[in-house]
Amino acid sequence: MWAIKGLSDNTLSAYRTDLTHLARYLASIGLWLENASQAALLDFIDWRTQQGIAKTSSARQLSSIRRYYRYLVAHQTINEDPSALLDTPKLGKHLPSTLTEQEVERLLAEPQCDDAIECRDAAMLELLYATGLRVSELVSLTLSMLSLRQGLVRVTGKGNKDRLVPLGEMAHQAIERYLQQARAELLKGQSSEVLFPSRRGQMMTRQTFWHRIKHYALRANISSELSPHTLRHAFATHLLNHGADLRVVQLLLGHSSLSTTQIYTHVAQLRLAKLHSEHHPRG
CATH class of the missing domain: 1.10.150 (DNA polymerase; domain 1)
Structure with missing residues (x-):
């Protein structure tokens, strides 16, 4: 397999x-x-x-x-498939947890770039929100996968499929600042292709970065439920809220099927309905 x-x-x-x-x-x-x-x-x-x-x-x-x-x-090890007639359990639509745009702004503002670790984290958070990468994709990025000149990052997703995702201005600035001010300090003379190395100069684990996200969310007084993919969900939801085409979001997220991406339309519709009820004079 x-x-x-x-x-x-x-x-x-x-x-x-x-x-x-x-x-x-x-x-x-x-x-x-x-x-x-x-x-x-x-x-x-x-x-x-x-x-x-x-x-x-x-x-x-x-x-x-x-x-x-x-x-x-x-492979002719057995003649009949005993699992062929088993029914798959019916799954309800699970709406992913996400953050408001204001909460994302607070979260991204927390890391302070006078510290090398926090400067790295700031770049990672900005990149995560700007591109909708999976955390596993983020921590496995290498220098060769980033093109600041073109403003693109090449991501290897599920099934070893590559996709190109635009960085956006804020993420571009944060990564440039990190590369100039903090990466060399983290590596301490070591050589590494990993874009965002750990304190030991190695590839960071997903779990480590997840703890970093929770750390900054706590500092930002964000009480919303978080998951390792919270910023990925926010990226998709906020794009749709601002009128992005669903198929474009599908390509950016690296979903093989549009049906996987469609869950975000439900999140966006719920948020729009809430905004309408809160702010429209007859809502």
């Missing part, structure tokens, strides 16, 4: 975990992955549901199982 589908390490790790759970369950009832029946798979899914697994996790788990058994059938 890694070689053919180009799936990310995180996706592969999730699939591996799902199949490990299934293998252990089957072993407890005297079965193996290769001789599991449809009834055994249903019992496993029911057992996981009773453990309190979320519907989204259950759906991904079922996807893991189906991929695995389709692979076994394709």
Whole structure:
């Protein structure tokens, strides 16, 4: 799957975990992955549901199982796919958590560039909001993926697909300031291609940057619910609020399907309805 589908390490790790759970369950009832029946798979899914697994996790788990058994059938390890008739749990539309434009302004204003770490963070936050990158895409950027002259960043997203995203003036300025004032101090003489290195001069983890976001949100007195993708959601929602075309937002986010991007239209419509009710004289 890694070689053919180009799936990310995180996706592969999730699939591996799902199949490990299934293998252990089957072993407890005297079965193996290769001789599991449809009834055994249903019992496993029911057992996981009773453990309190979320519907989204259950759906991904079922996807893991189906991929695995389709692979076994394709390679003639088994004759019939026991997962073929299993129903995917119905998922409601989950509206992503986001920030208002005022909250984003407060968040972006928090890092102070008299400190090398905060100067780096300021550039990262500005870039995240300007481009809608996933946090995993942000921390894995290298110098060669950035073109300040053209005002573009080349991003390698899911499925190893590249896309070009414009930086915007504020992000451009923040990155230029960081490169001139802070990056060399962070590297302390080391050589690195990583655009935003950690204190040790290495690629930062997603978890580390997530903690940095929470740190600045706390300083900015932002009480809204945050997630690692909060600024990505804000980027998409605010673009749509200001009249951007949905397909343009899809390309910028790197979504393979427009249906994935459409969730943001619901967020934008809810926000517009709220603004109308608050500010229109007959709202």
